[in-house]
Amino acid sequence: MKLHCSKLSTTSRPIMMFCKDEGIGLEWVDVDIMQGEHHQPPFVSLNPNRQVPVLEDGGFKLTESSAILKYIADKHNSAAYPKELKERARVNEMMDWFNTGLYREFAYHLTYSQVFDHHKRQPEEANKVTAEWGRDQSAHWLGVLDKNFLGGGNPYLCGSQKTIADYMGAAYIAVGDLVHNDLSAYANIGKWMTTMRGAASWGEINDQIDGFAESTKGGSWIAIK
Numbered sequence: 001m002k003l004h005c006s007k008l009s010t011t012s013r014p015i016m017m018f019c020k021d022e023g024i025g026l027e028w029v030d031v032d033i034m035q036g037e038h039h040q041p042p043f044v045s046l047n048p049n050r051q052v053p054v055l056e057d058g059g060f061k062l063t064e065s066s067a068i069l070k071y072i073a074d075k076h077n078s079a080a081y082p083k084e085l086k087e088r089a090r091v092n093e094m095m096d097w098f099n100t101g102l103y104r105e106f107a108y109h110l111t112y113s114q115v116f117d118h119h120k121r122q123p124e125e126a127n128k129v130t131a132e133w134g135r136d137q138s139a140h141w142l143g144v145l146d147k148n149f150l151g152g153g154n155p156y157l158c159g160s161q162k163t164i165a166d167y168m169g170a171a172y173i174a175v176g177d178l179v180h181n182d183l184s185a186y187a188n189i190g191k192w193m194t195t196m197r198g199a200a201s202w203g204e205i206n207d208q209i210d211g212f213a214e215s216t217k218g219g220s221w222i223a224i225k
C-alpha cells in the first residue's frame, strides 16, 4: 500500500502513525503541500479534491483519512477498529465528531487561517474574525471532548483500548501547537495527549510539525488562553 501524504498534513499523520505502531507496511509518497504540488498534475488526477492523503492499494484508490484508517484497520484485522457493533459505532461516532466538528474550527478556522498563507482570508480583518471564530467555537468542542468523551476515567476516547479514533483525534489536537494554545484548562485532554505523544511512532512522524511549531514560538497568535 502507498500513501500520498505529507508529514505536515494533520489528516496524513494519523494514518502514518497507526501503520507504524501496528507494523503495517505503508510506503509514503511525499506530496509537497507547501509548494502546491497537490494542485498540479499528476496529483490532481489522483485526487481532484487537491488534498492529501490518498491511499493506493494495487489499483484501488481511496481518499478521506477516516475511510483510509478504517480500510487499513479492517484489511489488517486490527483490534484498533473493533468488530462488535456498538463498539465500532462508538469509534465511528468519535471519528465523525472530530472530522466534522473540532477539525473544522480548531484546525481550519483557528490554526490554518493564521499559519498557512494560502488559507488566509482577505482583507486581514476577515482573517482575524475567522481565527477568532475558530478559537471561540473550539472552546465549546474542547469542553465536550474534555468532560464528556474523556471525563469518564478511561485512558482512551472509546474506553480502555486505543482505537483509530485516538490516532485521528490526537493529531487534530496537536496541530493547535502551531498557534500555541494553552489547553491547561482541559486536564483530561492533557492526560490523553501525554499518552498519545508517548506512542512509539509519535516523534518520527511529528518531527516536521514540531519543528514548524518551534518556528512559530513567540508570535502574536489568536489562540486559546
Ligand SMILES: N[C@@H](CCC(=O)N[C@@H](CS)C(=O)NCC(=O)O)C(=O)O
Pocket (backbone or CB within 6 Å): 008, 009, 010, 011, 012, 033, 038, 050, 051, 052, 053, 063, 064, 065, 066, 118
Ligand atoms: N476530509 C479530508 C480532509 C483532508 C485535508 O484537510 N487535507 C489537507 C491537509 S491536512 C490538505 O490537503 N490541504 C491542502 C491545502 O491546504 O491546500 C480528509 O480527512 O482526508
